[in-house]
Amino acid sequence: MSQANIEKSEIDIVIGALHSDLTAFMNEWKPVFSQFHLIVVKDPDLSAELLIPEGFNLDVYTKSDIDRVVGSATSILFSGYSCRYFGYLVSRKKYIISVDDDCVPARDNNGSLVDAVAQHITNLTTPATPFFFNTLYDPYCKGADFVRGYPFSLRSGVTCALSCGLWLNLADYDAPTQALKPEQRNSRYVDAVLTVPARSLMPVSGINIAFSRELLGPALIPALRLAGEGKLRWETVEDVWSGMCAKVICDHLGLGVKTGLPYVWRNERGNAIESLRKEWEGVKLMEEVVPFFQSVRLPESAITAEDCVVEMAKAVKEQLGQSDPMFARAAEVMVEWVKLWKKVGSS
């Protein structure tokens, strides 16, 4: 499908504002963002006024909007990086693209500015191939194709519901890794998009992500919150948890997940060593959940993303809820989220 067929009006760009001054961020992204509708959600913990330059078509949501829409009797917290999920909830578009507010457009190996939005849309509107690995990566890309030995019956692929982009400069490492390699920066531009095979798990990073809200919307949830969660990615695992659930759900529903291009340029921020204290908790938690995610199976009767989330929540509560109250809470949030999505999220 050519990009021209996708109406710009089918896309929302959701930005979680953890910084109040978005001037530089928005100006850097202007060449890419200016044609789209943006949803900016202000971290409810942020007290300062948002500074947003002119020239954008956008809606801003703040704590009072969140409170009004969601109500007070809820276990769902939208603070910090989780604020963007509110944007997912209130959007009415088919596709959502979201980047962290400390990222700017990257440049490719030719020095050209990477249009991350265009690439994400290409990823979401061309098929994914989760059942058999193509050694030339994305076969639908210009200049590439399926290689010899790729079964013909699998060449039409499946719909891609999630597109995970990457990061130049400050890669999405955890705090221990970055603390031990303080000088390491990602300068390798890997010119590929590939489908993450079915039943393979991966760490989904919320820093640069896009998805089909229509197909997968309810499956991206701010469910797992660390006790010491902070305002740096090193201090969170909300996206990793959300992504693991989303991958299991995609595998179950026969949807594809792609990874690779586009890159964004992630700016320096924070101190990995200081974050070590907070994120260690997240690192420990991840160890416990891997066997669960590898083995969880959803019933055939779950045929929508909502159904799947409800089933995932049950499984989380049953199998992980005992080992740590954090998981029991996550399961609760997932159930609440589906209710909220049905009430507010469906048009």
Added chain:
Amino acid sequence: MAAVAASSHAPTPLLKDELDIVIPTIRNLDFLEMWRPFFEQYHLIIVQDGDPSKTINVPEGFDYELYNRNDINRILGPKASCISFKDSACRCFGYMVSKKKYIYTIDDDCFVAKDPSGKQINALEQHIKNLLSPSTPHFFNTLYDPYREGADFVRGYPFSLREGVKTAVSHGLWLNIPDYDAPTQLVKPLERNSRYVDAVLTIPKGTLFPMCGMNLAFDRELIGPAMYFGLMGDGQPIGRYDDMWAGWCIKVICDHLGLGVKTGLPYIWHSKASNPFVNLRKEYKGIYWQEEIIPFFQAVALPKDCTSVQKCYIELSKQVKEKLSKIDPYFDKLADAMVTWIEAWDEQNPAGAAAEKPNGKA
């Protein structure tokens, strides 16, 4: 984080006494001139296909052993029936008679490629790097090979899985003429692969892939007996599926034994596009047979007591006979040939060559 960070700064070992380069050929080996700076220190095993009375010219200065069909028949006796004739599948004979730990195999129409900076790519060095560093089949790392210099495991990657597993296979790629099947070649005769993807990645456990034998390296001790390239060519109903067959077999066995398979770098320059009409005739049965073969391999379960490659392979041959013979009697023959191959392998590689996995983990 990647525990082998130190090795990424140390020079890659040459392994010149531990690695053989296996090359099947029917024409000449002129292409070796271009590879001389990279290959000259290694021992070559040349498997001459086709007319054994023809003399294959090997450029001066290379240390090699050469086997033609007469040699294969002499060495294997009746078991030579498992080695294909008039097909590059015959190369697996070279794997069998090698005495080294590692094998690199390359086609005689593959040349040295250049990376985007214009530098010549030492494909063998990259394969060695790939084989000597772990694989990560149990969890996908979004920054690809975490053991490469400049990369690492990303946030959310479980620490308990960061040691990785041993790498059994390194599958390289091709610039210029891509490895397309005949129908694709017919539709896109002018397409050239010019995209240099600067990545090595592990193919996840449970996922199959099309393994191309043009630019391939493997640890013979870890997976050698499973690298049988099947019955192809003369007298066989199928061709150009030798490496595919081996690829499906090795992947299932690697997944079972907890070994890793990598794909990506290095690139070589593939210069010759074979005739798509000839290819179509060879492949066409494969194209529709694979629709049934793939589900077979996807569903294969090897019992826990298959703790060596040979045991896994024999078990696989039983299942091939049981489940694929109904597609075509060819698979019955192939299953027998798989057994013959293992028998021949064990004869050529006696005592100690069968490396049992210590934990026998399924």
